[in-house]
Amino acid sequence: MEKVDLSVVIPIYNEEENLPILYEKLKDVLEKIGKSYEIIFVNDGSTDRSWEIIKEFSLKDPHVVGVNFRKNFGQTAAMSAGFETAKGDIIITMDGDLQNDPEDIPRLLELIEEGYDIVSGWRKDRKDAFLSRTLPSRIANWLISKVTGVHLHDYGCSLKAYRSEVAKNLDFYGEMHRFLPALSKAIGAKVTEIPVKHHPRIYGKSKYGISRTFKVLLDLILVKFLLDYRTKPLRILGGSGAVLLLLGTAVLLYLVGVKLFLGQDIGNRPLLIFGTLFFLSGIQLISTGIVAELITRTYYESQGKRPYIIREIIRNQKLETVNRG
Numbered sequence: 001m002e003k004v005d006l007s008v009v010i011p012i013y014n015e016e017e018n019l020p021i022l023y024e025k026l027k028d029v030l031e032k033i034g035k036s037y038e039i040i041f042v043n044d045g046s047t048d049r050s051w052e053i054i055k056e057f058s059l060k061d062p063h064v065v066g067v068n069f070r071k072n073f074g075q076t077a078a079m080s081a082g083f084e085t086a087k088g089d090i091i092i093t094m095d096g097d098l099q100n101d102p103e104d105i106p107r108l109l110e111l112i113e114e115g116y117d118i119v120s121g122w123r124k125d126r127k128d129a130f131l132s133r134t135l136p137s138r139i140a141n142w143l144i145s146k147v148t149g150v151h152l153h154d155y156g157c158s159l160k161a162y163r164s165e166v167a168k169n170l171d172f173y174g175e176m177h178r179f180l181p182a183l184s185k186a187i188g189a190k191v192t193e194i195p196v197k198h199h200p201r202i203y204g205k206s207k208y209g210i211s212r213t214f215k216v217l218l219d220l221i222l223v224k225f226l227l228d229y230r231t232k233p234l235r236i237l238g239g240s241g242a243v244l245l246l247l248g249t250a251v252l253l254y255l256v257g258v259k260l261f262l263g264q265d266i267g268n269r270p271l272l273i274f275g276t277l278f279f280l281s282g283i284q285l286i287s288t289g290i291v292a293e294l295i296t297r298t299y300y301e302s303q304g305k306r307p308y309i310i311r312e313i314i315r316n317q318k319l320e321t322v323n324r325g
């Protein structure tokens with residue numbers, strides 16, 4: 001298996017307008033760096049012409065590897081397939097929508113050469129909708145930083161560079177790609193962050209947003225329960241647990257207020273039963289969710305299962321059909 005210096009991994013879901021521009025820009029930057037490289041486009045079940053375009057690039061350019069999923073498995077699954085396919089000593093991940101700038105790559109590489117294992121981009125001047133994206137992600141970033149003890153400003157930025165020994169040791173699925181720096185700290189990786197450019201999306205639409213969250217929630221309660229339970233138990237059990245816990249806490253706080261400030265007796269109120277019930281079952285559901293999540297991971301890992309299925313790969317200008325998952 002021949003080695004290359006750099007592998008650039010890009011998940012692609014309906015980016016037909018962006019692909020040609022991205023490819024040109026990226027090639028320019030990579031040629032200038034002067035190391036051997038490969039560009040891995042992972043087509044995550046696009047319904048537009050993205051795969052046709054990737055196919056064309058990879059059949060004419062030996063630097064391009066095209067990986068085609070059987071259906072849409074999500075950005076994290078696509079990244080994980082890219083990591084598995086990558087032959088580079090250093091793996092760079094980025095988005096396929098031109099929001100990340102290939103021109104930042106040399107700076108990420110400098111820090112890897114200085115000895116860091118992971119260099120994470122920080123979209124200091126983020127060009128996404130404030131209320132639906134930037135604000136929720138600031139809150140999430142603050143929380144992740146507190147919880148994991150790995151302090152970055154911007155976990156969600158896709159533009160990152162990894163030393164491949166570190167990247168290949170990480171198992172991830174669901175929405176976990178943003179936790180890779182934190183997970184890798186557990187295996188002793190040196191992690192750092194640098195500000196990178198961020199551009200507004202010009203072509204195509206973001207696949208995420210507040211409306212998507214609502215849709216996901218509705219789906220989740222109805223049809224998808226059984227389906228999703230397989231891969232996302234923490235989200236379903238933990239999510240409903242969190243709602244119950246919040247409700248229960250609110251009810252109990254209200255009752256404490258009634259007792260303290262109004263001096264009324266609360267012992268015989270039906271609300272007390274509901275509050276206590278919600279509170280306790282909330283905690284129970286969250287714990288069950290965590291256990292289920294661990295079991296799911298063990299299930300996948302023990303069978304070497306992957307959270308995606310590949311239909312075909314084009315490498316060295318040759319098409320192989322794989323159907324591997």
Ligand code: UDP
Pocket residue numbers: 010011012013014015044072073074075078094095096097099205206207208
């Ligand atoms: N993406 C993907 N599968 C999905 C959703 C997104 O491969 O199910 C890709 C998408 O094509 C893009 C990257 O992941 O290259 C980031 O997606 P997007 O730009 O929609 O996210 P945002 O920048 O809004 O966070």
Ligand code: MG
Pocket residue numbers: 095097099201206
């Ligand atoms: Mg984007």
